[in-house]
Amino acid sequence: MRAVLSALRTPKGGIAGLWLVLVALGAVLAPWLTSYAFDIQDLPSAYQGPSAAHWLGTDEFGRDLLTRILYGARVSLSVSGISIGVSVFAGMVLGAAAGLIGGAFDRAVTICVDLTWSFPEILIALILVAIIGPGIAGTMAAIAVAYLAQFTRLTRAQILAIKGETYVEAARSMGASNLFLLFRHLLPNALAPVLVAGMLATGDAIILEATLGFFGLGAQPPTPSWGAMMAAGSALLFKAPGIIVLPGVAVAVTVVAINLFGDALVRALDIKTRPREG
Amino acid sequence: MLLSVENLGVKIGAVQPLEGIGFALDRGEILGLVGESGSGKSLTALACMGLLGLIGGQRLGTVAFDGVVQDEAGLARLRGRKIALITQNPMTALDPVQRVGEQIAVVARLHLGTTPAAARARTLDLMTQLRIPEAAAVADSYPHQLSGGMKQRIVIAMALAGEPELIIADEPTTALDVTVQAQIVQILGQLVRQRGLGLVLITHDMGVVAQVCDRVAVLYAGRLAETREVGDLFSAPRHPYSAALIACIPREGMAPGSLTGIPGAVPSVALYPPGCRFHPRCPRADALCATTPPPQGAFACHHPLEVPHG
Amino acid sequence: MLDYLVRRVLLLLPVFLAVSVVIFLILHLIPGDPIDNLLKVGSGPEARAKIAAKYGLDQPLPVQYGIWLWGVLQGDLGTSIITRRPVAVMIGQVIGPSLALGGMALAISSLGGIVLGAVAASFRDRWPDQLIMGGVLLGSTLPSFWLGLLLILGFSVELGWFPVSGARGWASLVLPVATIAFGGIALVTRVTRVAMIEAASRDFVLLLHAKGLPPRRIRLAHVLRHALMPVVTILALRIGWVLGGAVTVEYVFARPGLGSLLIKSLSQHDYPVVQACLLMLAIAVMLGTLLGDITQALMDPRVRSALR
Numbered sequence: 004m005r006a007v008l009s010a011l012r013t014p015k016g017g018i019a020g021l022w023l024v025l026v027a028l029g030a031v032l033a034p035w036l037t038s039y040a041f042d043i044q045d046l047p048s049a050y051q052g053p054s055a056a057h058w059l060g061t062d063e064f065g066r067d068l069l070t071r072i073l074y075g076a077r078v079s080l081s082v083s084g085i086s087i088g089v090s091v092f093a094g095m096v097l098g099a100a101a102g103l104i105g106g107a108f109d110r111a112v113t114i115c116v117d118l119t120w121s122f123p124e125i126l127i128a129l130i131l132v133a134i135i136g137p138g139i140a141g142t143m144a145a146i147a148v149a150y151l152a153q154f155t156r157l158t159r160a161q162i163l164a165i166k167g168e169t170y171v172e173a174a175r176s177m178g179a180s181n182l183f184l185l186f187r188h189l190l191p192n193a194l195a196p197v198l199v200a201g202m203l204a205t206g207d208a209i210i211l212e213a214t215l216g217f218f219g220l221g222a223q224p225p226t227p228s229w230g231a232m233m234a235a236g237s238a239l240l241f242k243a244p245g246i247i248v249l250p251g252v253a254v255a256v257t258v259v260a261i262n263l264f265g266d267a268l269v270r271a272l273d274i275k276t277r278p279r280e281g
Numbered sequence: 282m283l284l285s286v287e288n289l290g291v292k293i294g295a296v297q298p299l300e301g302i303g304f305a306l307d308r309g310e311i312l313g314l315v316g317e318s319g320s321g322k323s324l325t326a327l328a329c330m331g332l333l334g335l336i337g338g339q340r341l342g343t344v345a346f347d348g349v350v351q352d353e354a355g356l357a358r359l360r361g362r363k364i365a366l367i368t369q370n371p372m373t374a375l376d377p378v379q380r381v382g383e384q385i386a387v388v389a390r391l392h393l394g395t396t397p398a399a400a401r402a403r404t405l406d407l408m409t410q411l412r413i414p415e416a417a418a419v420a421d422s423y424p425h426q427l428s429g430g431m432k433q434r435i436v437i438a439m440a441l442a443g444e445p446e447l448i449i450a451d452e453p454t455t456a457l458d459v460t461v462q463a464q465i466v467q468i469l470g471q472l473v474r475q476r477g478l479g480l481v482l483i484t485h486d487m488g489v490v491a492q493v494c495d496r497v498a499v500l501y502a503g504r505l506a507e508t509r510e511v512g513d514l515f516s517a518p519r520h521p522y523s524a525a526l527i528a529c530i531p532r533e534g535m536a537p538g539s540l541t542g543i544p545g546a547v548p549s550v551a552l553y554p555p556g557c558r559f560h561p562r563c564p565r566a567d568a569l570c571a572t573t574p575p576p577q578g579a580f581a582c583h584h585p586l587e588v589p590h591g
Numbered sequence: 592m593l594d595y596l597v598r599r600v601l602l603l604l605p606v607f608l609a610v611s612v613v614i615f616l617i618l619h620l621i622p623g624d625p626i627d628n629l630l631k632v633g634s635g636p637e638a639r640a641k642i643a644a645k646y647g648l649d650q651p652l653p654v655q656y657g658i659w660l661w662g663v664l665q666g667d668l669g670t671s672i673i674t675r676r677p678v679a680v681m682i683g684q685v686i687g688p689s690l691a692l693g694g695m696a697l698a699i700s701s702l703g704g705i706v707l708g709a710v711a712a713s714f715r716d717r718w719p720d721q722l723i724m725g726g727v728l729l730g731s732t733l734p735s736f737w738l739g740l741l742l743i744l745g746f747s748v749e750l751g752w753f754p755v756s757g758a759r760g761w762a763s764l765v766l767p768v769a770t771i772a773f774g775g776i777a778l779v780t781r782v783t784r785v786a787m788i789e790a791a792s793r794d795f796v797l798l799l800h801a802k803g804l805p806p807r808r809i810r811l812a813h814v815l816r817h818a819l820m821p822v823v824t825i826l827a828l829r830i831g832w833v834l835g836g837a838v839t840v841e842y843v844f845a846r847p848g849l850g851s852l853l854i855k856s857l858s859q860h861d862y863p864v865v866q867a868c869l870l871m872l873a874i875a876v877m878l879g880t881l882l883g884d885i886t887q888a889l890m891d892p893r894v895r896s897a898l899r
Binding site: 118120121122123125126129130133134206210213214217218233237240241244247248251254255258259262263 | 610613617728729731732733734735736737740741743744748828831838839842843850853854857858872876879880
């Protein structure tokens, strides 16, 4: 917690944190912030540029773009946040078990992890969505599995590194059980790097969600997600570039903010190198 | 004087881990620089080599080589050619992906302008002088294929390859086995006597100091405690810290359990106490020591030990 | 070294078998029966059985696997259920454009990333470093399909320099390669910079300075050389990424390629084609790691001794 505060006090971390809070608030308070609905079409006012009535203009069905971006933030942020949360939890359990138990179990986990890790996340996600079926649930499952390898790998490496430390050996020689060691020494020390990696991966997951949406496999219309909005906009690229540019800017700025904040957090926590270079 | 250092200090950011260091060294002389870990010995070495930039430090005071005061650029020109460095850990001192012979030969090519063939011959010659058996085979090895003692000889050969006049050896034996330590110390001592080199020998081993050094500078917490001829220091230390260091050397005929340590540890830079920096650990300290830094001189102490009579 | 090579290649065989089993099994987990796509509406069970028999889908799984693997080893990847063409031919048509795109993107990413990473590390925390790292941040956060679309908008539509889509000629490669390389350069730059900074803090670098070697020579001949080892490892791992990860860019630029063929056949439940695509990607990944290991051994004598 103290690290988060000190990360917020750096200029980059502060601005990034402010943007993230704004986006989160915008997503939560969307119904109260705008008088437009995200799904009601108003064909006469289609393809408008920015104006006092529509700050960012309207899309091909005359819907207010700012409204759709705010509602899109709900889908994009919650989908990526929840799926990464699930992925971090599962990865920690799997990684800790592999690191602690060792032996054949460890080897099996490592092989699976290395195998998935060699394939791009987007490809794994696309295959999984093909198996599970398109939609928000499929997207979440796909993202969670696509990033599972990363967190398993990281937790296992952390556990193995700490396991070799003298004080853990000492505790073990005094008869501490595996479970006691896990909760007393290993997990608390492995937590910070894994959580920071999770935070940074949330940024990547927003992009992955957008990409799946762009393929038409994410949230289904009329639910607005940033990816789905860009998918719809790509057909109108030449006619109304704003429809695709704006959600893209929202994605880019949010992901940049997550990265900047994550970097500030890494510095505040004094974690040696960025964990995702793995 | 080959090397004379006056009022040398080091600033790293806002902290000043080293200050007011002064000593001089002539050809054919060995100066011991002693003190516990964290007393500023290695920083002194880096400062004399003009290498503080690598750790983001800034040098204060003057370093003069052969009577000429040198700035950082001047020291950079002397490095490897006139002043050579031997570092603490031979395990990590060599580039692991380059053959060791090449690592020695490059110095000769760079500083003496010799042809590759002549540099190679000089390399093998140096290695033989340092009593490395089968020099040609060793020269074609990679560092990980050699033992620690062998690697340290390579590092020494590397230092000698540019025909330097001054060698700064930063704890050259710490990482080695005791038997190998004695050999390396002996080799260094011979080099000084035979070639008329100046050697600054940084160590925390008072036994080594007694064995080979001519003069000793005792460092404590970034300041000089005492600078003396080696015989004087051991027979009549004036600074309580020097006396305590000497008392830590095991001697023949000592009663079991009579070897004493120095209570406490060297404070880190941020926690340097006011007054004499040794006073929290000093048996002779009083109120004056806690407030006023001692005067500089051969020994920096308000209450020096008496010179024993006879 | 030759000894090691032989052993390392032999080691790939069990991995290849394991991967082929996994790929085969994944495919049979996908819900949806490919036969449904082939049957005319209202066909009876006899028609279904006939088609199942024709594609071997009525056999038990291990037998199907055996038949498939035997074919693969002879270069016969089967026949597409949807297009009724030999899968080997379909793969052959897309592998060229895929390799061209992936190879170019990998080459430019490595070259650009290593140069930029080295520059950034040399000017650590000064303005060139901050500028480059700003670009890196952008490169790793812009969605590639979005970047691709903007490039089309700018360079194809407004300026008319490059074709909007397709895979005819070198001009059609420029924008897709640029799109992938933007993210690729960002990744390689970041890894190179961190590795250079780490290598520069090693003990032997201090001694190189003490030997009086010129700083530029130390940076290029020693620090960069050491920094390249982790970079090579990452690049080798990314060979699979470059081939398969291009799927988004292939989609945006309407280019034929392994990734887009895979996604298309996956949605059509065209098992033989999906299997072949996944197998190609797995082989690329395995060759990538092999190449990485060999490069590593060539660059580092410690790795070579560990092999003996």
